[in-house]
Amino acid sequence: MDGSERIKPLIKRRGDVVAMGGPDKVARHHARGKLDARTRIDRLCDDGSFREIGSISGVGVYGADGELDHLSPANFIFGRARIGGRDVVVTADDFTVRGGAADASIREKVVQAEAMAWSLRLPLVRLIDGTGGSVRTVEAMGRTYVPANTAWDSVIRNLETVPVVALVLGSVAGIASARAVSAHLTVMTRDTSHMFIAGPPVVKRIGIDIGKDELGGPAVHERAGAADIIVDDEEAAFDTARLFLSYLPSSVGEPLPRGEAVTVAPDETLREIVPTDRRRTYKMRDILARTLDPGSIFEMAPKYGRASITAMARIDGYPVAVLASDPNIYGGGWAADTCDKVARFLDFAETFRLPVVHFVDIPGFMIGPEAEAAGTIRRGARALAAVYRATVPVMSVLVRKCFGVAGAAHMNPEGFRHRVAWPSGDWGSIPLEGGIEAAYKGELEDAPDREAKLAEITARLDALRSPYRTAEAFGIEEIIDPAETRDALVDFIHLAQRRNLRDAPAVRYRP
Numbered sequence: 261m262d263g264s265e266r267i268k269p270l271i272k273r274r275g276d277v278v279a280m281g282g283p284d285k286v287a288r289h290h291a292r293g294k295l296d297a298r299t300r301i302d303r304l305c306d307d308g309s310f311r312e313i314g315s316i317s318g319v320g321v322y323g324a325d326g327e328l329d330h331l332s333p334a335n336f337i338f339g340r341a342r343i344g345g346r347d348v349v350v351t352a353d354d355f356t357v358r359g360g361a362a363d364a365s366i367r368e369k370v371v372q373a374e375a376m377a378w379s380l381r382l383p384l385v386r387l388i389d390g391t392g393g394s395v396r397t398v399e400a401m402g403r404t405y406v407p408a409n410t411a412w413d414s415v416i417r418n419l420e421t422v423p424v425v426a427l428v429l430g431s432v433a434g435i436a437s438a439r440a441v442s443a444h445l446t447v448m449t450r451d452t453s454h455m456f457i458a459g460p461p462v463v464k465r466i467g468i469d470i471g472k473d474e475l476g477g478p479a480v481h482e483r484a485g486a487a488d489i490i491v492d493d494e495e496a497a498f499d500t501a502r503l504f505l506s507y508l509p510s511s512v513g514e515p516l517p518r519g520e521a522v523t524v525a526p527d528e529t530l531r532e533i534v535p536t537d538r539r540r541t542y543k544m545r546d547i548l549a550r551t552l553d554p555g556s557i558f559e560m561a562p563k564y565g566r567a568s569i570t571a572m573a574r575i576d577g578y579p580v581a582v583l584a585s586d587p588n589i590y591g592g593g594w595a596a597d598t599c600d601k602v603a604r605f606l607d608f609a610e611t612f613r614l615p616v617v618h619f620v621d622i623p624g625f626m627i628g629p630e631a632e633a634a635g636t637i638r639r640g641a642r643a644l645a646a647v648y649r650a651t652v653p654v655m656s657v658l659v660r661k662c663f664g665v666a667g668a669a670h671m672n673p674e675g676f677r678h679r680v681a682w683p684s685g686d687w688g689s690i691p692l693e694g695g696i697e698a699a700y701k702g703e704l705e706d707a708p709d710r711e712a713k714l715a716e717i718t719a720r721l722d723a724l725r726s727p728y729r730t731a732e733a734f735g736i737e738e739i740i741d742p743a744e745t746r747d748a749l750v751d752f753i754h755l756a757q758r759r760n761l762r763d764a765p766a767v768r769y770r771p
């Protein structure tokens with residue numbers, strides 16, 4: 261047998277693999293408005309850079325003569341590729357083969373994909389379009405089996421080591437959903453993706469008849485925080501993955517990738533953005549847009565825990581993690597979901613050594629029966645733990661309110677406090693407006709004119725709430741002209757680069 265004869269079986273198998281589930285199934289997949297797995301890889305990665313591993317794995321059907329009739333390819337594809345010139349590991353579920361069912365895949369491929377990312381310290385992008393277990397597998401195996409989450413130790417290990425992105429590109433359930441949310445960034449497409457613990461047919465067995473959009477559509481997971489970003493289509497998902505990775509190192513312990521240095525002129529209009537009337541709000545995102553590098557803000561989970569804005573951005577080209585209050589949502593008060601969002605985001609920043617900039621306007625934790633029923637204080641304590649465990653450089657800009665235990669969580673005060681305040685700063689254990697009634701209850705009850713007494717006490721205390729009095733006692737390190745905020749941020753980020761990677765502790769990331 262000459263050389264050309266020897267490679268004929270290889271050519272045959274490669275042809276079968278490229279056909280995926282066959283032309284009919286691929287056509288049906290495309291008719292649903294979805295790209296097939298191999299096209300997805302091509303669209304995501306740099307041209308011609310994908311090198312598949314296990315490219316001819318699958319189930320071979322052989323004739324009586326022992327010759328291969330055809331090869332049904334594995335429904336899990338992985339390999340090395342490049343994104344923006346950087347080596348990455350890419351995995352893709354092939355829905356055209358057994359609906360991408362996890363228990364119909366070759367499990368060792370999943371194991372090796374996760375191990376490759378960890379061993380070689382390469383970012384991992386999962387293109388998810390599959391399901392979990394299928395009862396068809398039971399018949400094919402001739403037995404049931406005790407479930408095991410394949411390579412899950414590697415899944416967790418990767419979260420602590422390399423950037424992990426999950427793009428949910430179809431209706432996924434079971435273990436596929438767990439893989440989707442075990443990532444630093446989870447993206448769903450608006451019209452073609454769903455995520456379930458179990459899908460509508462299974463849920464119907466417990467007496468709940470519900471459609472897939474209502475059960476696990478993007479809008480559900482955007483509000484619940486299981487999805488970080490919702491995009492219009494698959495091309496937008498690929499763009500989002502590429503942009504996200506551009507802020508991060510390939511693995512922990514490596515320097516952050518610096519972009520182009522940018523000069524931003526002082527913006528005197530910032531002096532007017534915070535109303536003098538404390539009951540009126542303003543747009544925090546306008547402050548971010550005017551002080552961070554133009555066009556660099558990458559917001560995550562905008563519809564979840566909305567009282568806090570979480571984003572990556574750049575300052576003078578350097579990536580930073582941005583935490584900012586939104587006074588238009590609960591006045592910036594931390595509800596239970598806000599606490600969860602803050603804790604996860606700070607863990608993420610600590611993992612990849614992203615310096616943190618915190619724009620603060622926090623009146624405290626949310627109060628009332630709903631807040632208590634949601635376990636806000638316990639989840640708030642978890643956020644506090646993330647703040648106090650963080651070792652990355654942190655700078656706080658106290659824009660307005662900073663009250664109570666939640667306000668105190670704007671940074672860990674035990675080390676060097678890289679902190680500035682605007683003249684609109686207003687702080688304390690509780691806001692005066694709510695605290696006077698409790699602290700001066702006796703005086704108010706005994707006064708012949710309760711309202712006049714209340715006004716007198718309020719005026720007396722108002723004279724003491726000036727942030728300049730706090731600065732005189734060094735209770736706040738510096739009060740700045742809001743127009744100087746950009747310069748203060750640039751000073752911080754250059755100082756932060758010096759020791760950020762040195763002696764960085766090991767991190768146990770929580771997805």
